[in-house]
Amino acid sequence: AQSVSQHNHHVILSEAASLELGCNYSYGGTVNLFWYVQYPGQHLQLLLKYFSGDPLVKGIKGFEAEFIKSKFSFNLRKPSVQWSDTAEYFCAVMQSPGGFKTIFGAGTRLFVKA
Amino acid sequence: NAGVTQTPKFRVLKTGQSMTLLCAQDMNHEYMYWYRQDPGMGLRLIHYSVGEGTTAKGEVPDGYNVSRLKKQNFLLGLESAAPSQTSVYFCASSDPGSRYEQYFGPGTRLTVT
Numbered sequence: 001a002q003s004v005s006q007h008n009h010h011v012i013l014s015e016a017a018s019l020e021l022g023c024n025y026s027y028g029g030t031v032n033l034f035w036y037v038q039y040p041g042q043h044l045q046l047l048l049k050y051f052s053g054d055p056l057v058k059g060i061k062g063f064e065a066e067f068i069k070s071k072f073s074f075n076l077r078k079p080s081v082q083w084s085d086t087a088e089y090f091c092a093v094m095q096s097p098g099g100f101k102t103i104f105g106a107g108t109r110l111f112v113k114a
Numbered sequence: 115n116a117g118v119t120q121t122p123k124f125r126v127l128k129t130g131q132s133m134t135l136l137c138a139q140d141m142n143h144e145y146m147y148w149y150r151q152d153p154g155m156g157l158r159l160i161h162y163s164v165g166e167g168t169t170a171k172g173e174v175p176d177g178y179n180v181s182r183l184k185k186q187n188f189l190l191g192l193e194s195a196a197p198s199q200t201s202v203y204f205c206a207s208s209d210p211g212s213r214y215e216q217y218f219g220p221g222t223r224l225t226v227t
Contacts, residue, residue, distance in 0.1 A: 009154065032214060043118075044157075044204065044218040090156060094214055101172065102216065104149075104157040 006105035023091030118219035137205030146188040
């Protein structure tokens with residue numbers, strides 16, 4: 001069965017530190033990849049997505065992610081985090097084409113110390 | 115444009131009681147989903163719908179039923195609530211036109227005692 005693994009469940013960083021959150025998936029076919037973020041008390045919202053083309057995708061608030069097909073990975077990065085990035089981050093994978101179901105990882109809670 | 119709304123926001127049930135969670139979207143999206151979010155487990159798909167009048171099972175459908183009588187509404191029912199169904203429930207919608215980006219509701223926190 002398709003699965004999504006996020007390596008870190010909890011991450012604590014100081015402001016201005018660099019961030020990398022790992023995400024690996026198990027599906028061998030074509031996939032669409034997403035990172036969603038849930039700020040405290042808010043809805044989940046899309047951070048960035050990859051469908052095709054340049055494997056380095058840029059999202060909102062300075063986040064980016066790189067799709068490495070050979071490693072089945074889609075890691076999220078940000079060069080310098082801010083206190084306002086404190087949130088839970090979810091990697092998600094959808095089979096393509098024709099798939100409607102999206103499988104989510106367990107999430108990574110990021111806490112940024114001011 | 116409210117996006118995706120869910121009612122109620124909070125609910126406490128006793129074991130064996132039934133209830134219905136309502137999800138509504140005003141974006142004319144074809145696809146709608148119900149997830150549950152549990153600590154350390156991310157979001158797990160309960161049921162989904164690819165259009166009005168259609169429903170399908172997700173990863174964890176047991177104990178839940180759904181209906182999509184109108185395109186904008188997706189109802190999740192618990193016929194006989196169990197403590198294992200204590201969770202936060204999220205509804206989402208998406209559309210091929212938006213490349214399947216999912217838009218989420220604010221969630222319903224359900225406690226079953």
